[in-house]
Amino acid sequence: MKCNWKVAFRTKREAEEFIEYGVTDGQNMVAYLCSVHKCWHIGHPKPYEENPPNRVQLLIDELNQNSED
Numbered sequence: 001m002k003c004n005w006k007v008a009f010r011t012k013r014e015a016e017e018f019i020e021y022g023v024t025d026g027q028n029m030v031a032y033l034c035s036v037h038k039c040w041h042i043g044h045p046k047p048y049e050e051n052p053p054n055r056v057q058l059l060i061d062e063l064n065q066n067s068e069d
C-alpha cells in the first residue's frame, strides 16, 4: 500500500469534514476506509474501481451512516 504518508482519520465524518473545509484544494476527493490501517483516508475516487472490496465496504458504511442519521 502507498498510504503510509496519508493523514489517518478515525471516522469517516472526520475525513469528510477535511474535504469540506477545502483542504484538498478543490480536487474531487473522497473518504475511503483503509483495510491496512483500519482508518479513513482521503484520496481520489478512481482507486475504488481497482479495489472492489473497498468500494463495497464504503457503500455499506454509507448505508449504515444514513440509517443512523
Ligand SMILES: [Zn+2]
Pocket: 001, 003, 004, 034, 035, 036, 037, 038, 041
Ligand atoms: Zn492506509
